[in-house]
Structures are given as C-alpha cells and as structure tokens.
Amino acid sequence: MSAIVTITDVVKEYSLGATVVQALRGVSLTVDKGEFISIAGPSGSGKTTLLNLIGCVDTATRGVVEVAGKNTANMSERELTNLRLNTIGFIFQSFNLVSVLTVFQNVEFPLLLQNKLNAKERKERVESLLEQVGLLTHLKHRPNELSGGQRQRVAIARALVTDPLIVLADEPTANLDSETGQAILDLMRSLNQKKGTTFIFSTHDHRVMRYANAVVRIADGKVKGRESPQEAVAHEMELGPDPTLSTEVRAS
Amino acid sequence: MIDRGVLLVRIAVRNLLASPINLLIGGLILLGTLVFVLLGGLLDSLNQAMQRSVVGSLAGHIQIYSASSKDELALFGQMGNFPDLPAINDFPKIQDALTKVENVKMVVPMGISAAIITSGNIVDVTLEKLRNLYKARDGQPSDPKLSGVPREELVLRIESEIAHLRQIIKVLRGDVEKAMADMVNTKSVEPRNVEALARVEQPAFWADFDQAPYENLEFLENRIAPIVTDTSLVFLRYVGTDLDKFQKSFDRMRIIKGSPVPQGQRGFLIADLMHEDQMKLKTARRLDKVKDARLNGRLIATDDELKRFVKENRHQTRELVLQLDGLKTAALVKSLQALLATKETSIDVLLSQLLDTTDENFEERYAQFYELVVPQVQLYRVKVGDMLTIKAFTKSGYVQNVNVKVYGTFAFTGLEKSPLAGATNLMDLMSFRELFGYLTSDKAEELKEIQRATGAKAVSRENAEAELFGEDAEVVAEATPGVIDPDAALAGTGRKLREEDLIRRVYTQQHLDDGVVLHAAVMLEDPSRIDEAIARINQVSQEQHLGIQAVSWQKASGILGQIINVFRALLFVAVGIIFIAAMLIMYLSVLMATLQRTQLFGTMRAIGAQRGLILSMVLIESLVLGLLFGGLGMLAGWGVLAAIATTGIAAPNDVMYFFFSGPRLIPQLSTWPLVVALVIILVVTIGSTLLPALMAMRVSPLRAMQADE
Numbered sequence: 023m024s025a026i027v028t029i030t031d032v033v034k035e036y037s038l039g040a041t042v043v044q045a046l047r048g049v050s051l052t053v054d055k056g057e058f059i060s061i062a063g064p065s066g067s068g069k070t071t072l073l074n075l076i077g078c079v080d081t082a083t084r085g086v087v088e089v090a091g092k093n094t095a096n097m098s099e100r101e102l103t104n105l106r107l108n109t110i111g112f113i114f115q116s117f118n119l120v121s122v123l124t125v126f127q128n129v130e131f132p133l134l135l136q137n138k139l140n141a142k143e144r145k146e147r148v149e150s151l152l153e154q155v156g157l158l159t160h161l162k163h164r165p166n167e168l169s170g171g172q173r174q175r176v177a178i179a180r181a182l183v184t185d186p187l188i189v190l191a192d193e194p195t196a197n198l199d200s201e202t203g204q205a206i207l208d209l210m211r212s213l214n215q216k217k218g219t220t221f222i223f224s225t226h227d228h229r230v231m232r233y234a235n236a237v238v239r240i241a242d243g244k245v246k247g248r249e250s251p252q253e254a255v256a257h258e259m260e261l262g263p264d265p266t267l268s269t270e271v272r273a274s
Numbered sequence: 275m276i277d278r279g280v281l282l283v284r285i286a287v288r289n290l291l292a293s294p295i296n297l298l299i300g301g302l303i304l305l306g307t308l309v310f311v312l313l314g315g316l317l318d319s320l321n322q323a324m325q326r327s328v329v330g331s332l333a334g335h336i337q338i339y340s341a342s343s344k345d346e347l348a349l350f351g352q353m354g355n356f357p358d359l360p361a362i363n364d365f366p367k368i369q370d371a372l373t374k375v376e377n378v379k380m381v382v383p384m385g386i387s388a389a390i391i392t393s394g395n396i397v398d399v400t401l402e403k404l405r406n407l408y409k410a411r412d413g414q415p416s417d418p419k420l421s422g423v424p425r426e427e428l429v430l431r432i433e434s435e436i437a438h439l440r441q442i443i444k445v446l447r448g449d450v451e452k453a454m455a456d457m458v459n460t461k462s463v464e465p466r467n468v469e470a471l472a473r474v475e476q477p478a479f480w481a482d483f484d485q486a487p488y489e490n491l492e493f494l495e496n497r498i499a500p501i502v503t504d505t506s507l508v509f510l511r512y513v514g515t516d517l518d519k520f521q522k523s524f525d526r527m528r529i530i531k532g533s534p535v536p537q538g539q540r541g542f543l544i545a546d547l548m549h550e551d552q553m554k555l556k557t558a559r560r561l562d563k564v565k566d567a568r569l570n571g572r573l574i575a576t577d578d579e580l581k582r583f584v585k586e587n588r589h590q591t592r593e594l595v596l597q598l599d600g601l602k603t604a605a606l607v608k609s610l611q612a613l614l615a616t617k618e619t620s621i622d623v624l625l626s627q628l629l630d631t632t633d634e635n636f637e638e639r640y641a642q643f644y645e646l647v648v649p650q651v652q653l654y655r656v657k658v659g660d661m662l663t664i665k666a667f668t669k670s671g672y673v674q675n676v677n678v679k680v681y682g683t684f685a686f687t688g689l690e691k692s693p694l695a696g697a698t699n700l701m702d703l704m705s706f707r708e709l710f711g712y713l714t715s716d717k718a719e720e721l722k723e724i725q726r727a728t729g730a731k732a733v734s735r736e737n738a739e740a741e742l743f744g745e746d747a748e749v750v751a752e753a754t755p756g757v758i759d760p761d762a763a764l765a766g767t768g769r770k771l772r773e774e775d776l777i778r779r780v781y782t783q784q785h786l787d788d789g790v791v792l793h794a795a796v797m798l799e800d801p802s803r804i805d806e807a808i809a810r811i812n813q814v815s816q817e818q819h820l821g822i823q824a825v826s827w828q829k830a831s832g833i834l835g836q837i838i839n840v841f842r843a844l845l846f847v848a849v850g851i852i853f854i855a856a857m858l859i860m861y862l863s864v865l866m867a868t869l870q871r872t873q874l875f876g877t878m879r880a881i882g883a884q885r886g887l888i889l890s891m892v893l894i895e896s897l898v899l900g901l902l903f904g905g906l907g908m909l910a911g912w913g914v915l916a917a918i919a920t921t922g923i924a925a926p927n928d929v930m931y932f933f934f935s936g937p938r939l940i941p942q943l944s945t946w947p948l949v950v951a952l953v954i955i956l957v958v959t960i961g962s963t964l965l966p967a968l969m970a971m972r973v974s975p976l977r978a979m980q981a982d983e
Binding site (some may be wrong): 118 | 278284285288289365873879880882883884885889974975976
C-alpha cells in the first residue's frame with residue numbers, strides 16, 4: 023500500500039500572547055491509502071492540530087507535511103484551497119451544514135465549487151451519495167428539520183461527493199448519542215470499504231476506536247505509537263476514563 | 275459559474291429573509307429611492323417647464339453679452355437691480371460669426387432697461403381742455419378739432435368741464451378732510467392748500483369764472499393741480515429688440531390687443547398682464563378678477579379676497595368720479611337711476627350701489643358696468659395707439675426724450691397669467707438705442723450733416739458715451755403717456771413733423787443690425803446640445819476677438835434660474851441623510867451578521883471555497899437587499915409620478931404659472947433620477963458592506979474546526 027499522507031518531524035507552534043505553545047513537538051506519521059485510521063488522545067494532546075495539518079487548513083511551523091504527494095509548505099493559499107476541494111473531504115464535530123440550504127444543496131455545494139460537472143451529472147452524483155447515506159427521501163429538508171444523526175449523514179455525503187482521496191473527521195460522533203454514533207461509524211466504515219477512501223478521524227472515545235484499522239495514540243504533542251484497536255482499547259482501560267471526556271460530554 | 279452565482283443569490287435571499295433588521299434597512303433604501311425618484315422627477319419636470327418659460331419668453335437658449343462686463347447678466351433682475359452691461363459694438367460682425375456656429379438658429383439683439391411711467395394729472399388735462407374751449411369761443415382756436423364748432427356748443431361744453439372741475443374739487447375736499455383725520459398726508463393739509471380749496475369751493479368763484487377765465491384757469495393750474503395726488507407710478511421694464519426677429523424666435527409670443535409693430539418701424543408693445551393689472555381702471559380690473567374667480571368656482575359670499583374686492587369697488591369710486599365731466603355725470607346719473615330704480619342723485623352713491631355685487635347679481639352688474647360706465651371713462655391709462663414719451667436721465671443731467679407709439683399688447687402662450695413673464699415690455703431697437711444715447715444710424719446721418727455744416731470734430735462712440743454719461747452712467751427712464759409734453763407742444767410744427775416722420779419711418783435690416791446692442795438671445799436648433807454650443811461660441815469669440823461671453827438661459831435668468839438648483843441641492847441633502855442612515859445601519863447589521871457567521875465562512879473555506887467567493891457572497895447579500903428594495907422604491911416613485919402625470923399639478927398661484935410653464939405641471943419621468951438612484955444604491959450597499967465582507971473573506975478555515983458554542 024502507498025502512503026497518502028506523510029508527516030515528518032513536524033513541529034507546530036502557536037503564540038498565545040507572549041508565550042509560545044508547542045501543539046506538536048516533532049511528529050512523524052504515515053497513513054496509507056484506504057486506511058481507516060483513528061487518532062486518539064486526550065483533549066489538548068494535539069489531535070485536532072494534526073488533523074488541521076493533514077487537512078491543509080493549517081501549515082506546520084517546521085517539518086514536512088505531504089498530502090497526496092504534495093508538500094503543503096510550499097503551497098499558496100489558493101493552491102491549498104484547491105487541494106482541499108479536490109483531495110479532502112471534511113466531517114465536522116458539529117456538522118457545519120449551511121442552514122439556509124436544503125440537504126441536496128448542501129451536498130451539491132462542493133461540486134459547484136469544483137465546477138466540473140453539469141447540473142444533470144451533479145444531480146445524479148448527489149442523489150447517489152444521499153442514497154448511500156439513506157437520506158434520499160430528505161432532499162428538500164433544511165438542516166434544522168433533521169436529527170443530529172441525519173445531519174451528520176448529510177455531512178458525510180457532502181464530504182464524499184467530490185470523490186476525495188482522504189476524508190477527515192474531527193470527533194464525528196462527539197455530538198451524537200452512542201447508538202447514532204455507532205451507526206455513523208458503520209456507515210463510514212462501509213464507505214471506506216466500498217470506495218477505498220482513506221478515513222482519518224480523531225476521537226478520545228474507546229468505543230469509536232474499535233472501528234479503526236489502526237489507532238495512532240498522541241499525547242503531549244507527540245505520537246506515542248501506532249496500535250491495533252484492541253491494544254488501544256486495553257490501553258484506554260489502563261489509563262482510566264479521560265477526565266476531560268466527561269466534562270465535554272456534559273457540556274455538549 | 276452561473277450555477278454558483280444562482281446559489282449565492284439563493285443564499286443571499288434566504289439570509290435576508292432570516293433577519294428582520296434587513297426589513298428596516300430595506301425600508302430606508304425604499305424610502306430614499308422613492309423620495310429621490312419622485313422629487314427628482316418632479317424637479318426635473320419643473321426645470322424643463324421653467325426652461326420652456328425662460329427660454330420661450332425672453333432668454334432664448336443662450337444669452338451673449340460683453341466679455342468685459344463687471345456685472346453678470348440677470349434678465350429677471352438681481353435683487354431688484356439691473357445689471358450695468360457695457361455695449362456690444364460690432365453686432366453685425368458678431369451675428370455673422372455666430373450664425374456660422376453649428377446648431378445656432380438665430381441671434382436676436384437685445385437691450386434690457388426700465389422706466390417709470392407717471393399717468394397724467396386729471397386737473398391738468400381738464401384745464402387744458404377748458405383753456406382750448408375758451409380760446410375757441412373767443413375766436414382764437416389753438417386746437418384744430420375745435421375750429422368750426424358752433425359757439426352754443428362750445429358754451430355748453432365749457433359748462434360741462436366746469437362742472438367736472440367742481441366735481442374734482444369736491445373729491446379733493448374729501449381727500450383733505452380724510453388726510454386731516456389721518457394726519458398722514460401732510461402735503462394735502464398745508465394751510466396754503468386748504469385756503470386755495472376754500473376759495474374755489476365758494477360758489478362766487480365759479481359765478482364770476484367767466485369774468486376772467488384765463489386768470490382763473492391760471493389759479494387752478496398753479497394752486498389746485500399740484501394738490502391732486504392721482505398720479506400713480508408704474509414701473510416699466512422693457513427690452514429693446516429687433517421686434518420681427520423676436521416674434522419669429524419666441525414663437526409662444528402672440529398679440530392680444532392691437533397689432534404687431536409694422537416691420538422695421540419704431541413702436542412699443544406692452545405685456546398684456548401688465549396692461550391689465552397696472553394700467554386698467556382699478557374698478558374694472560377688480561370686476562374682471564371676481565369674474566375669473568367665480569368661473570373657477572369661488573363665491574363672493576365665502577371668499578375673503580372677493581369680498582374685499584367688492585368692498586373696495588363700493589368705496590373706491592373716486593377714480594371713476596374724477597374722470598366724469600358734467601355732461602357725462604348727468605347722463606350716467608340718469609341711466610343709473612333708471613337701472614337701479616332709485617331717485618338718488620349722488621353719482622358716488624349710485625356707482626357704489628351698482629358695484630355692490632353679490633353672487634346673485636354679479637353677471638348682470640358686470641355687463642351693466644361695461645355697458646354704462648366704461649364708455650364714459652378712460653378704461654386704460656395707456657391705450658393701444660397712444661404715444662409714450664419716455665425720458666432717460668443720466669447722473670450728469672443729460673436728458674433723452676423718445677416718443678414711441680404703443681401698437682398693442684402681447685403675451686406668451688401658457689404664461690398669460692404669469693407675473694414674471696408678463697412684466698417685460700418690448701420696444702424697437704432704434705428707440706432703445708436713442709434712449710440710451712447711442713447713435714442710431716439715422717441720427718448718425720443727421721450728425722454728419724451738422725458736421726459738414728459746422729466743421730465739428732467727431733468723437734468716438736466710447737468717448738462720447740463716457741463724456742455724456744460719466745463712468746458709471748446709471749440710466750433712469752421716465753415715461754408719460756398720452757399727455758402732451760409742454761416742451762414738445764411748444765417746440766412748434768417742425769419738431770412735430772419730425773416726430774411724425776420718425777414714427778412712420780421704416781428701417782432696413784441693416785439699420786437695425788448696425789448699431790449698439792447690450793446683449794442678444796441665441797436660439798438653437800437642438801437645445802439639448804446647449805453646453806457644446808456655449809463652449810463653441812466662447813471659442814469663436816476668442817478666436818475672432820468678438821469680445822462677448824455666452825451663458826446658458828439658466829445663468830442669464832439670474833437668481834430665478836438657480837432656484838431649481840437650490841431645490842435640487844436640498845433634495846440631495848434630504849436623500850443623503852436617509853441613505854447615510856441606511857448605510858450606517860446596514861454596516862452594523864452586516865458586521866454583526868459576519869461575526870455571527872464566521873463558522874459558516876470557515877466551513878466554506880475548509881471545504882474548498884476560495885476567498886473571493888466569500889467576498890462575493892457577502893456583497894451579493896447586500897446588493898440583493900439594496901437592489902430589491904431600491905427597485906421597489908424606483909417603481910413606487912415612478913408609479914406616483916405616473917399617477918400625478920395623469921392630471922398634473924395645478925399651479926397654486928399666478929407666480930407658479932411661470933415655473934410650471936402653464937396652468938399645470940405634467941411631470942415626466944426622465945432617466946437621470948433612476949440612473950443616479952441606482953448609482954447611489956450601489957454605493958450605499960457596497961460601501962457599507964465592503965469592510966465586513968473583507969473581514970468575512972479573511973476568516974480562516976480553521977474556524978470550521980472549532981466547536982460551535
């Protein structure tokens with residue numbers, strides 16, 4: 023299998039007022055094509071920063087991030103945007119749908135940005151995706167008329183509509199109850215198997231980790247290792263429940 | 275691309291509906307556009323109407339005058355003063371050069387000035403008549419019309435005139451008593467005057483009148499005539515012009531009474547409104563006004579102004595009584611007694627009764643007044659056919675007399691009732707030049723004769739003028755109608771013949787063109803290209819050293835022409851305030867909406883939208899708002915204008931006739947308010963949105979990853 027994401031010695035620093043915070047302190051990671059990989063770690067460990075770098079919405083302070091064979095360090099804002107549009111699909115924790123657009127229009131949006139397909143082709147593509155996520159009957163609904171699970175399905179359809187090489191999901195089930203969350207993960211998993219799309223998702227929920235091929239454990243801005251889901255779950259048990267998890271769940 | 279645009283508009287429309295503050299912003303934009311299109315359209319129509327009035331009544335499209343003039347040309351006066359314009363000397367050359375300029379149709383030479391007319395003193399006129407009658411009776415007639423009249427008739431007419439004089443004296447007695455009661459008119463209550471009046475009131479004075487008629491006449495002339503204060507002043511504004519050209523160029527002009535001045539001859543045309551308003555018998559004028567008002571549905575019973583007119587007519591019979599001699603009084607008393615079925619003998623009371631009009635008897639009394647009273651009196655102080663003697667004075671005391679015959683009265687179609695258009699009279703160019711002391715071509719010939727005979731030296735026109743008038747010659751003119759100027763009467767037949775000759779003399783076009791003018795109206799083929807024509811004329815003047823400057827009708831009409839610009843400025847200020855408010859609210863609203871939607875913008879950026887798309891999304895939202903409501907405002911403004919246009923706006927008073935160029939203003943929708951409104955909307959929306967839109971554009975895609983609060 024060939025690598026689709028290669029991260030080498032990446033450091034990411036943020037300045038918080040006068041102090042500089044290192045979110046990532048020399049991370050190296052390789053993700054192969056078709057993987058269904060989870061990035062695990064407690065809040066503040068650097069999961070989201072890592073996803074941002076892979077998703078090309080942020081660039082590394084030092085080190086090399088290669089996505090689909092391109093070094094993002096040398097790319098312009100416009101090139102990064104195009105890379106995101108054509109290579110990466112995003113699934114957000116809070117769905118991030120455009121509230122004034124219908125289900126169909128939300129899913130169609132990236133295709134319009136790409137401007138490659140005509141109206142008929144777009145319709146076919148959007149409907150096929152919505153069929154796969156089981157929302158063909160809800161084409162004309164607005165996001166606020168849908169449940170949380172349905173919204174995330176729309177978001178998944180939107181992420182996949184451009185046929186991206188990589189789908190990034192940042193805590194995709196954090197705002198869902200566990201049953202719905204499992205259904206979403208089942209769906210992602212099946213799409214990964216059917217299309218061979220690489221899925222990278224962050225989570226600190228060990229129930230979610232089980233679905234992954236592999237779990238990349240990250241803590242204090244460093245990759246602690248690559249584990250199998252079973253190892254990861256065992257690891258989680260050892261560590262005990264993440265103290266921040268419960269508060270976050272309560273908060274959401 | 276189109277699909278993306280459609281999507282953005284769709285997002286925009288949905289976002290607009292989501293926020294109620296957009297309705298407020300939209301409402302303000304709608305109001306601003308409505309006001310702008312409506313009032314802008316009205317002002318535009320008003321401007322066009324006024325242009326028709328100004329251009330069509332006096333100014334022409336362009337006015338030219340001396341480039342060296344210190345004063346600006348103000349055809350309708352500037353704060354009551356008239357501009358002191360240096361003369362344009364070589365008019366034929368200028369006319370020649372200007373008619374060659376493209377788009378110029380005609381050049382009409384002009385000179386504007388003013389005079390004061392004093393009407394004749396009734397005592398003077400009556401005494402003059404009486405003197406002539408006595409002379410005829412005594413076998414030395416000085417008035418050719420009286421020679422051959424039988425002695426008996428002359429005696430009868432003398433008696434009638436004496437009765438007239440006694441009637442006048444009775445009226446004067448009343449004046450003096452009134453003045454004494456008011457203690458206002460000190461001149462009338464001078465003891466000397468009271469004493470004189472007391473003497474002529476004695477029956478003895480009249481019983482012995484025939485004993486020494488000439489002596490008594492002299493006493494009346496010297497002591498009584500000066501007391502009479504019936505002379506009233508009329509301010510007479512006139513334009514000296516080539517009358518034929520004027521009538522051809524200003525095609526709204528038409529003759530109301532009399533006839534045009536025959537081609538090439540000297541003559542005077544009175545503005546009909548002025549003739550009616552200021553030269554007609556006041557009683558008759560008031561009756562006319564009541565008649566007019568009643569035709570417009572007003573009633574004497576309910577209308578305060580009409581009530582006042584009736585009251586004035588009843589009380590102010592003086593001007594009628596003063597004109598009636600003994601014979602006329604007797605005849606009128608008789609017919610009025612029959613008409614009113616009364617035995618009343620006082621002419622005052624009878625007239626007062628006749629003029630006591632109500633809504634019921636008005637039509638009847640109006641007809642009776644014109645049938646019985648008017649033939650006995652002089653209806654107009656200046657009549658068609660009268661000779662006006664106009665005198666011009668300068669500071670140095672030099673006096674120029676010009677006699678001109680009144681050929682008729684005129685008005686401009688649609689502006690018959692406008693005091694502004696009806697305030698300017700017309701005079702032929704030769705008389706005007708003579709009055710101003712400029713050499714006319716026939717005077718020049720006369721002068722040449724004298725020069726040959728005497729060997730005098732010629733002085734250039736410029737120097738002569740300066741010598742005669744001084745540096746800042748201010749010309750004040752005075753005119754006396756009808757009454758024979760004693761100087762003129764005494765000057766003998768030679769002078770009289772010369773005057774008659776002058777009146778009949780016909781001048782050629784060359785005579786008219788060849789001489790001084792003060793300014794000139796330029797008529798254009800295509801008035802819409804006026805700016806171009808002005809620039810061209812000024813250029814031609816520079817190139818050929820014509821020494822003239824050209825200004826638009828608007829500028830030439832002085833303050834009057836600027837009124838519309840003032841209104842327009844006020845409109846811009848009012849609409850500006852509305853739009854600034856809209857802009858401010860819009861800015862805050864878009865700013866707030868932008869801050870609230872950073873996650874949306876971040877998400878769009880993350881999933882592949884370029885910055886430009888975000889920028890256009892925010893701008894399109896505002897543009898949709900602005901164009902939607904602005905469009906509604908334009909439509910509403912246009913609708914109201916169209917509704918007004920079906921009936922037009924009636925001129926609320928006579929002055930507005932000029933601004934409306936007729937009795938009604940029919941507004942027309944011109945395109946400029948729409949175009950300007952569109953530009954304003956674009957400026958307002960883009961101006962208020964640009965900053966928040968730039969902020970939205972810069973939202974990082976990272977914002978998408980942050981959890982929604």
